[in-house]
Amino acid sequence: MTVSITDVARAAGVSASTVSRALRGRQGVSDEVRAQITAVAAQLGYTASQSASSLASGRTYTIGVVVPYVGRWFFGTVLDSAEHVFSAAGYDVLLYNLGSPETRKRFFTKLPVRKRVDALLSLLIPDDEESAALRSLGVPLASTVGGARPGFTVVGIDDRAGTESAVRHLVNLGHRRIGMISGSSGPQHWTTPIARRQAYLDVLAEAGIEHDPALEADGDYTVEGGERAMTELLAASRPPTAVFAQSDEMAMGALRALRRHRLKVPDDVSVVGFDDHELADVIGLTTVAQPVAGQGAEAARLLLRQLDEPGAEAPGHVQMPIRLVLRETTAPPRPRGPQ
Amino acid sequence: MTVSITDVARAAGVSASTVSRALRGRQGVSDEVRAQITAVAAQLGYTASQSASSLASGRTYTIGVVVPYVGRWFFGTVLDSAEHVFSAAGYDVLLYNLGSPETRKRFFTKLPVRKRVDALLSLLIPDDEESAALRSLGVPLASTVGGARPGFTVVGIDDRAGTESAVRHLVNLGHRRIGMISGSSGPQHWTTPIARRQAYLDVLAEAGIEHDPALEADGDYTVEGGERAMTELLAASRPPTAVFAQSDEMAMGALRALRRHRLKVPDDVSVVGFDDHELADVIGLTTVAQPVAGQGAEAARLLLRQLDEPGAEAPGHVQMPIRLVLRETTAPPRPRGPQ
DNA sequence: AAACTGAACGCAAACGCTTGCGCAACAAGA
DNA sequence: TCTTGTTGCGCAAGCGTTTGCGTTCAGTTT
Incomplete structure (x- = not known):
């Protein structure tokens, strides 16, 4: 049926152990025998059974x-x-x-x-x-x-540094009402959204901007979630003039929401994302790139x-x-x- | 070290074969013994070694x-x-x-x-x-x-049908100079681009539009490739008023090229893609959706x-x-x- | 009561490799 | 010549399962 190590051994006129050593580059087999075995194995189309190999060696590769x-x-x-x-x-x-x-x-x-x-x-x-x-x-x-x-x-x-650069950029442009679309924290202790949120709050504080809870919404790390979140933010009594989204996907959702509301980006609202998604460049999204x-x-x-x-x-x-x-x-x- | 089937067998006071049968739901073991074994196995945290199992059974799952x-x-x-x-x-x-x-x-x-x-x-x-x-x-x-x-x-x-619906849509809108950005055929016999190209040519023919080779360019199935291809098409002596891209990624690249050339979509040039990429909706791309x-x-x-x-x-x-x-x-x- | 069922279980032989150990054969040092 | 090493290779014992077959035993049929 399928060719095993003993088939190769027999064909090459050596023992199975020698075949094993030869094929895996172990020492203890002469160059000529090794070459012989390699040739025979190739000719028979032999591949070691991963199951047998890992059972014997303990390594699974x-x-x-x-x-x-x-x-x-x-x-x-x-x-x-x-x-x-x-x-x-x-x-x-x-x-x-x-x-x-x-x-x-x-x-x-x-x-x-x-x-x-x-x-x-x-x-x-x-x-x-x-x-x-x-x-x-x-x-x-x-x-x-x-x-x-x-x-x-x-x-x-460095989630802090990344977030800081994004939010500071908005602050430096002159924005004071800066919203954030965050990723859901979910049931697991998912530290990323927490770190980014803290950095966001810190930059606001350092710029002397009072934090408005109405300017935060959850976007679930998806495009649809980002769209929903942006829609929420726009419904605030004083909507944001800039938004930091914790991922590019959510930023893209935000862009769609803004377009639906006939708001111009960046004239009416600025948006910055996070990740540098492969398509961020296509849609001209300002974002913090990570490798x-x-x-x-x-x-x-x-x-x-x-x-x-x-x-x-x-x-x-x-x-x-x-x-x-x-x-x-x-x-x-x-x-x-x-x- | 790690718990094996014999450990479970010993702990349950049965043989290894019975453990094997019990855990895999085979018949030949009474309900009470099976329950016993299941409990013991769970308590010991036993998992069958995949290597040993597939070596013995021939199935790898x-x-x-x-x-x-x-x-x-x-x-x-x-x-x-x-x-x-x-x-x-x-x-x-x-x-x-x-x-x-x-x-x-x-x-x-x-x-x-x-x-x-x-x-x-x-x-x-x-x-x-x-x-x-x-x-x-x-x-x-x-x-x-x-x-x-x-x-x-x-x-x-049905690549033909998909392409036909896209190109016919452009024809029905009144376009006569319809370009195509194709995926590279590459070294393999990759039939998709060929089928789509043929359908494109057929629709042009059926609409009585003469095919202009200068309106075809290769986009390599990537955003960058699509951008390059669109740039090529725009350099033609009589550039297209509409473009069919064989994938959404290439279509997105085309959109970027158009924006760089300060051409409005769809006013100056229409674009239709293929795939219904998750972000096609975000950027409002007309496309042929496949599941x-x-x-x-x-x-x-x-x-x-x-x-x-x-x-x-x-x-x-x-x-x-x-x-x-x-x-x-x-x-x-x-x-x-x-x- | 003997013979026959079937179910429940154990035995032991694979499955195809790896690897420690042993044994030649030969080279080099004493 | 006799040790001592070294190198190349085979033997055989695993590795942890699965599975065909055999055995036991309780329950059913003659």
């Missing part, structure tokens, strides 16, 4: 990646770059898409990755219990979202390093640079007064 | 998914929906991201999925050689792109069916519906003549 929504740009991009790093190093990736609460719960209770992966990269923020479950796997862990967590190597960005692919690649590299040198201390938290990208959705507020 | 670019909206969306179907059925997914020619070549020569998956879903179009390699895996195959292929269940859309997530889910379901009933004949090709979505980037051409 597989990395688990858990992500909330593969379909969303941010996660897709991180996954893309991480996958490249993994596959270049000879690792396969097992993907778990945990968008709905049920699949998420099932994953963390059944833990299908147990004994199946050598390491795990999480693109979602586990709560304490989930964190513990992952640690119980006994493999290196990394994450590209949220703040530092025990047992994890997390590569992220999304870079974070995925870096996290993957750090994971691989831990696998290569098991003794080494893993960095707890690394921060990647952010930068404000000025485009066409921000401008000074329209001068008020008698027209 | 894993599906391979190969995709050119996980980061792109189309593929991410298909993957997302397919993954949900697979995981709901108890299958894990192994992801292979084959964007670059090297990784692609490596994948098809080494075929790391051999003996690792029970079925394979391809979101890229394999050439004849690659197709043969996949068939040699001896597992059910499905694809969500391109035309029918021997050995594959492919679920797609992207639906195709992923359907392909996944068809694959699972083949696994459940190995004897059954698999459908060779199923087509999902498309529909033209009118938004704000198309309008009648600006009346010409003395202004």
Whole structure:
């Protein structure tokens, strides 16, 4: 049926152990025999059975990646770059898409990755219990979202600094009524929205602007949510002249809401996003750019390093640079007064 | 170290085989013993080793998914929906991201999925050689792109009909100079761009419009490519008054090029895309919608069916519906003549 | 009461690899 | 010549499951 290691061994006139050593580049086999075996294996189209190999060796050469929504740009991009790093190093990736609460719960209770992966990269923020479950796997862990967590190597960005640059930009343009569309905090302890909100409040305070709770709305990190949130903000008794959205998707939703209300951007309302989505440039959105692919690649590299040198201390938290990208959705507020 | 089936067996006072049967719902074990074993297993936190299980049974409960670019909206969306179907059925997914020619070549020569998956879903179009390699895996195959292929269940859309509805829409608005931004055909026999081009030519012919090669440009299925292509088209001696882009991403690039040239959409130039990208609505792009997530889910379901009933004949090709979505980037051409 | 069922369970043989150990064979040092 | 190393390779014992077959035993049929 399917060709096994003993088939190769027989065909090459050696033992199975020699085939195993030869094909995996171990020493203890002469160059000529190795060449022989390699040739025979190629000719027979032999591939080692991953199951048998990992059962015997304990190594799976597989990395688990858990992500909330593969379909969303941010996660897709991180996954893309991480996958490249993994596959270049000879690792396969097992993907778990945990968008709905049920699949998420099932994953963390059944833990299908147990004994199946050598390491795990999480693109979602586990709560304490989930964190513990992952640690119980006994493999290196990394994450590209949220703040530092025990047992994890997390590569992220400085949410405070990013938010500050965005909001300060609006302040410097002369805006005083600055709204914010935030991402839902959800059931998990999702630190990002919290950090960004705090930074937003701090900048307002430092500029001597009184915070108006009516200028905050939740956008659920989606386009539709952003649209709803912007609509809410516009319904305030004194609507904002500028809005900071915690993600580009929400900013895009906000832009759509503004268009529906026949308000001009940036003349009537300025908008700044967060992420530098691939289409942010297309629609001219001012935003704070973060190296999304870079974070995925870096996290993957750090994971691989831990696998290569098991003794080494893993960095707890690394921060990647952010930068404000000025485009066409921000401008000074329209001068008020008698027209 | 890690708890094995014999640990559970010992703790429950039965044999390993009984544990195996009990946990997998096989018959031949009494209800009380089964309950006992289930409880003990849960308490010990036992999970069967996937390697050992698949080595012994030959089933991997894993599906391979190969995709050119996980980061792109189309593929991410298909993957997302397919993954949900697979995981709901108890299958894990192994992801292979084959964007670059090297990784692609490596994948098809080494075929790391051999003996690792029970079925394979391809979101890229394999050439004849690659197709043969996949068939040699001896597992059910499905694809969500391109035309029918021997050995594959492919679920797609009617590219001709989709293109016709888009181009006819432009013709009906009164356009006569209708450009097209196509996706590169690339090295593989990628039938989609060819089918769409043919439909484009046919509609022009049926409307009595002479085809002008200067109104065709390649956009590589990317935003940047679309922008370049549009710029090319605008450089023609008689530029188009309307453009059909073979994907929304390219259409978005075209919109950006038009904005850079200070041309109004749809007043100066109409644009219609293809796909109904999640952000098409945000920017008001007229486009032909295809059920992207639906195709992923359907392909996944068809694959699972083949696994459940190995004897059954698999459908060779199923087509999902498309529909033209009118938004704000198309309008009648600006009346010409003395202004 | 004997013979026959079927259900519930254990035994042991795979499944296809990896790896510690042992054993030649040969080279180099004493 | 005899040790001592070194290198190249085979043996065989796992790794943790699944599964065909055999055994036991309670319950049914003659």
